[in-house]
Amino acid sequence: MLRLRSLVVTVSIGCLALFAANCTSPAAAQASADLDPASRGTHLFLRHCAVCHGADGEADTLAANLLLPRPTAFRHGLFKLVSHRNGMPSDDDLVATLRRGMPGSTMMAWDWLPEADLRALAGVVRQLAVRGRATAIERTAAVTGQALTPAQARELAEQQLRPGAPVETGAPRPVDAALLAAGETLFQRHCASCHGADGRGLPGADEWPTDGTWLRPRDFTAGYLRGGATHQELACRIRAGMPGAHMPPVELAVAETEALVAYVQNLIPDAARRHHVQWRRTLRVERSAALPADGDAAGFDRIEAVRLPVAPLWWRAGAANEVWLRAAHDGEQLLLQLEWADGSRDERPRPEAVLGDGVAVQFARTEEPPLFAMGSTDAPVAIWRWQTFDPKSAAGQLDLTSSWPHTGIDVPIGVRSPAARGEAIEVTGVGTASGAVGSGRPLQVAARWRDDRWTVTFRRALHAGGPDEVDFKLGTPTLFALAVWNGSLDPNVASKVITTWHVLELQR
Ligand code: HEC
Ligand code: HEC
Numbered sequence: 001m002l003r004l005r006s007l008v009v010t011v012s013i014g015c016l017a018l019f020a021a022n023c024t025s026p027a028a029a030q031a032s033a034d035l036d037p038a039s040r041g042t043h044l045f046l047r048h049c050a051v052c053h054g055a056d057g058e059a060d061t062l063a064a065n066l067l068l069p070r071p072t073a074f075r076h077g078l079f080k081l082v083s084h085r086n087g088m089p090s091d092d093d094l095v096a097t098l099r100r101g102m103p104g105s106t107m108m109a110w111d112w113l114p115e116a117d118l119r120a121l122a123g124v125v126r127q128l129a130v131r132g133r134a135t136a137i138e139r140t141a142a143v144t145g146q147a148l149t150p151a152q153a154r155e156l157a158e159q160q161l162r163p164g165a166p167v168e169t170g171a172p173r174p175v176d177a178a179l180l181a182a183g184e185t186l187f188q189r190h191c192a193s194c195h196g197a198d199g200r201g202l203p204g205a206d207e208w209p210t211d212g213t214w215l216r217p218r219d220f221t222a223g224y225l226r227g228g229a230t231h232q233e234l235a236c237r238i239r240a241g242m243p244g245a246h247m248p249p250v251e252l253a254v255a256e257t258e259a260l261v262a263y264v265q266n267l268i269p270d271a272a273r274r275h276h277v278q279w280r281r282t283l284r285v286e287r288s289a290a291l292p293a294d295g296d297a298a299g300f301d302r303i304e305a306v307r308l309p310v311a312p313l314w315w316r317a318g319a320a321n322e323v324w325l326r327a328a329h330d331g332e333q334l335l336l337q338l339e340w341a342d343g344s345r346d347e348r349p350r351p352e353a354v355l356g357d358g359v360a361v362q363f364a365r366t367e368e369p370p371l372f373a374m375g376s377t378d379a380p381v382a383i384w385r386w387q388t389f390d391p392k393s394a395a396g397q398l399d400l401t402s403s404w405p406h407t408g409i410d411v412p413i414g415v416r417s418p419a420a421r422g423e424a425i426e427v428t429g430v431g432t433a434s435g436a437v438g439s440g441r442p443l444q445v446a447a448r449w450r451d452d453r454w455t456v457t458f459r460r461a462l463h464a465g466g467p468d469e470v471d472f473k474l475g476t477p478t479l480f481a482l483a484v485w486n487g488s489l490d491p492n493v494a495s496k497v498i499t500t501w502h503v504l505e506l507q508r
Contacts, residue, residue: 041120044113047370049121052106057128066493068314069105069214074125075132077161078244081227083236086164087243093163094122097227101500103276104224105214106311108500112280126161133157169235170258175266182256183263190250190260195220199267206317215246220264222317223272234261276309276321282477282503285327291335292328294446294457300337303328308502310340310484314494323359323482323499329462329506334472336361336384337457338482345449346487347388355495356388356487357449359456363470364479364501382470384458386445388487462506474508 035043046055054061057074064071072079079089081097089097095118101109110118134150134157141148173179188197194217196202201219208215218224226242227233235257241249252260283306292299305324312319326337338359346356361384369381444459464471472478479501489495 037116037120038123040117041124044117044121045124047368048110049124051370057125057132066313067106068210068494071107072244073132074128075135076244077129077133077157080242080245080247081236082163082240082243083167083232084163084165085167085240085249087240087249088161088163090163091119091122091126094125095119098122100228101278102226103278103309104226104311104315106313106498108278108311109280129161130154130157133160167236167239168254168257169232169239170254170261172231173258173262175262179259179262180266182259183261183266186252186256186260187263190252191264194246199264213245217247219317220267221269221272223269223275225268225273229265229268229273231258231261231265234264238264276311278309278311278500280500280502281306281308282505283325283327284505284507285329286507287474288328288330291330291333291459300326303337305339308482308499310482310497310499312494312497314492314496316494319494320484320486320497323484325482327504329472331474332462333459334462334506335457335459337455338484339453339455340484341452342449342454342484342486343452344486344488345388349389353389353487355485357454358385358387358485358487359454360385360483361458362481362483365470369479369501380468382468384443384445384460386447386456386458387485388447472504472506474506477503477505480504 045053050061052061052063052067052071053059053074054064059071059073061071077088079093079097081102082089082093084090084093095115097107098110098113098118098121100111101107110121113121131154134153137153137156138148138150140146141153187195187199191199194202196217196219199220201217201222205216225233227237237247238250238260239252239257241247292303303326305326308323308325310320310323320340320342322340324339326335326339328335338361340359342357346353349356363382363384365380365382445456447454447456449455462472462474470478480503481501482499484497486495486497
């Protein structure tokens with residue numbers, strides 16, 4: 001069910017308004033109320049989380065192999081964002097993580113789900129962690145010849161995962177030179193060995209080899225904070241560490257914590273604090289009298305551009321981190337223009353090239369699509385795609401084993417070879433990008449590369465030409481998500497960056 005609780009962006013010619021909206025659909029609220037919290041949690045987990053974390057929370061999934069950092073395997077009971085001294089998360093910690101996501105990874109924000117659903121999901125995560133710990137405890141007991149029933153093992157696991165005393169965070173103090181100097185001394189003593197003397201991380205850390213776990217100390221100026229930059233949040237990171245990551249807890253007095261937090265906050269530019277959070281946005285697009293023609297720069301300039309943060313599947317510092325979107329309609333046609341930075345134009349196939357530069361807009365054809373790319377068999381998505389050249393693929397197959405050896409994947413993923421450079425396709429899940437081609441309603445695409453940026457404009461009639469295409473109804477929200485490829489990195493999975501689902505609402 002479509003549940004929209006998100007940042008709303010009204011797009012119209014020459015006018016942009018930002019306001020909060022809470023438009024939970026009545027049908028969705030009803031369906032949610034029909035299930036008890038545990039069943040609702042399981043339903044949501046299988047729908048949205050299992051693709052990456054696995055139905056059993058083992059994170060041993062096809063998608064997980066394509067992602068860096070790797071999705072967390074809950075069985076270990078290690079969570080990075082905790083506010084308790086024993087390093088265990090409270091349900092509040094888990095809910096806060098779900099609401100904000102973990103910028104710098106593909107763990108998106110679930111801010112659009114109601115509080116009750118987030119609590120239910122936190123409950124599922126905790127149960128999976130308890131189950132994993134209990135299994136480990138039982139195994140140890142068996143090896144050491146201890147008599148332990150499954151119920152006892154479970155109880156022990158629950159105890160171990162229970163959050164202890166909260167971290168003593170202190171409170172923000174008025175910032176002056178003395179406080180910052182005290183903070184800096186602590187920083188150089190406890191933190192600089194990993195985060196660098198200037199807080200920008202260690203040089204070359206991006207190139208460190210990794211098995212999918214995150215080894216790289218954060219560059220505080222880059223704005224990728226998994227857990228936010230408030231006093232409370234930073235104090236928790238410092239005092240509780242980030243369990244499961246290579247970020248140790250540090251024992252400090254409260255006054256020291258306060259000084260160090262003030263110093264670290266000072267290293268984080270304001271603009272960077274929320275820059276990469278993948279909150280869902282709603283774009284309300286007012287009706288225009290006429291759409292600008294290709295090449296009518298002034299016409300496009302009058303359409304407000306909305307910034308959507310993107311996350312690379314395989315994280316790297318230089319990946320595109322935002323796409324600017326312009327949307328307009330005149331009651332007959334929809335125009336979407338996407339613009340993003342790409343310092344190299346990859347237009348010619350090379351021996352190792354698979355896709356070249358490209359972009360895809362994915363539209364949900366059902367009300368509650370799985371978050372992560374490409375739909376599922378019961379929730380197909382429609383995709384508008386443009387690539388600089390037709391994918392290289394003899395039999396329409398991209399052999400991931402040889403192309404991406406680090407992923408350990410041995411099932412080939414089908415990649416359909418488009419008939420033209422711009423096309424509409426329907427797909428039904430990761431690895432099935434070979435669904436039926438849209439029934440031929442023309443999708444017009446115009447692309448331009450200038451000043452190290454691509455601008456790609458799609459135009460299509462609002463009404464679908466066939467059952468496998470997306471039909472835009474005025475006043476009815478449509479979920480959409482974006483993907484952008486950088487052909488210089490072909491065929492590495494790192495060439496792809498994605499957004500979460502956002503909402504497009506064409507006004508009457
Ligand atoms: C697209 C893949 C993807 C999906 C879908 C996804 N996650 Fe994650 N999740 C990740 C990644 C990647 C990480 C690890 C981030 C890191 O370590 O920095 C993560 C981490 C987490 C963590 C660990 C938090 C911590 O403090 O360390 C929790 C809990 C979590 N996810 C819950 C969920 C839940 C619940 C859902 C569904 C509502 C979900 N995830 C959906 C990719 C995903
Ligand atoms: C042994 C190396 C190491 C030391 C010492 C260390 N860190 Fe970290 N730190 C890391 C790593 C690695 C990460 C990234 C963890 C991740 O994202 O999985 C990190 C992440 C962070 C973050 C980001 C949290 C977020 O929300 O993304 C903050 C803030 C931080 N460290 C502060 C500090 C401070 C302050 C100190 C000194 C008290 C410190 N660290 C000491 C390795 C270290």
